[in-house]
Amino acid sequence: MNSNSKKTLYWLQSGGCSGDSMSILNLDSPDFFSKLGMLNIDVIWHPSLSTLSAREHDAMIEDILNDTMELDILCLEGNVVMGPDSTGMFDTFRGKPKRDLIQALCQKANYIVAVGTCAAFGGIGSHLGDELNGIGLQQHHDKKGGFLGENFRSKKGLPIINLPGCPIHPNSLEFILNMLSRGLEIELGPNATPTSYYETTVHQGCTRNEHHEYRVEENVFGEEGCMFFHLGCKGPTTHASCNKHLWNEVNSKTRAGVPCFGCTNTSFPHQSAFFETPTIAGTPLHLPEGVDRAYYLAYKDMAAAAAPQRLKKKVEEDE
Ligand code: SF4
Secondary structure, eight states, X not given: OXXXXXXXXEEEEOBSOSHHHHXXXXXXXXXXXXXXXXXXXXXXXXXXXXXXXXXXXXXXXXHHHTTSSOEEEEEEESBEEOOSTTOOTTSEETTXXXXXXXXXXHHHXXXXXXXXXXXXXXXXXXXXXXXXXXXXXXXXXXXXXXXXXXXXXXXXXXXXXXXXXXXXXXXXXXXXXXXXHTTOOOOBOTTSOBHHHHSSBTTXXXXXXHHHHTTOBOSSTTSOSBSSSSSOOOGGGOXXXXXXXXXXXXXXXXXXXXXXXXXXXXXXXXXXXTTOOOEETTEESSOSTTOOHHHHHHHHHHHHHTOOHHHHHHHHHHO
16 A cells, blocks of 8 residues: 555444444544544545445445455454354345455455454354354454454455454554554554554553552442452453553543453453452452462462552442
């Protein structure tokens, strides 16, 4: 893609809720449309934002498919619906399974971005039973392949770039559009997610880290302790930048007192219940990533005993 020329972006929605589209509209400093202008990106189609007639839209798709129009960036929001009975007819475009259109456009796009957890890994629709059978573009939960197959590459030789999140963090899409439009290389992690946004965990940067360290546990919402031990926080096992790039530049779930739901995880939303921590003999079943259970058991009581009074105070007051 020539960095000086106008780049085309086609936004396709499939099995999803449009939450990612809502999220990108929350981008600020600058807002989404100003950012697109700065990057010289032309959104040739977005189902909620475009004003093309159905006929004009069909003609444009024809132009892309017969190579009259170049498609630089294809964004897919939502999973690829395969049901019922593998027909794909639960999600259609002009009377045909929408997956056919997805497949055809993927063959033409220079770069493809899976926007949100549904498009990346299947997400919510992949847990709604075999009848719907929604799958990710190139990965289904933690299994490589998905709809396009593990070996698929876009015209510029890249795999699908996964930007999970339910919804996506607007800054992560802004980052990817920046990189693609400038022709810069993007480092991808094991789940084909950009390391700049998905290498660290939500736990890193949480303002309750000190509470976690000393096991000052929140039992009831609003106590100002760590929500890992009882209230289902998945921050230490979730790779996302929510406490590094704050939402609306001011906040995150855990900073607002809501546990991390693990929405960027490949198994989302079925890792475990949202507001409760599964335990074995009083210890969380899923320990922070990389922590050895034997060491953790030896350390946890000592840490709680050493907790400073200034941290315990608020929790004790509320008990
Ligand atoms: S509330 Fe969650 S993210 Fe914050 S310190 Fe505790 S476990 Fe980590």
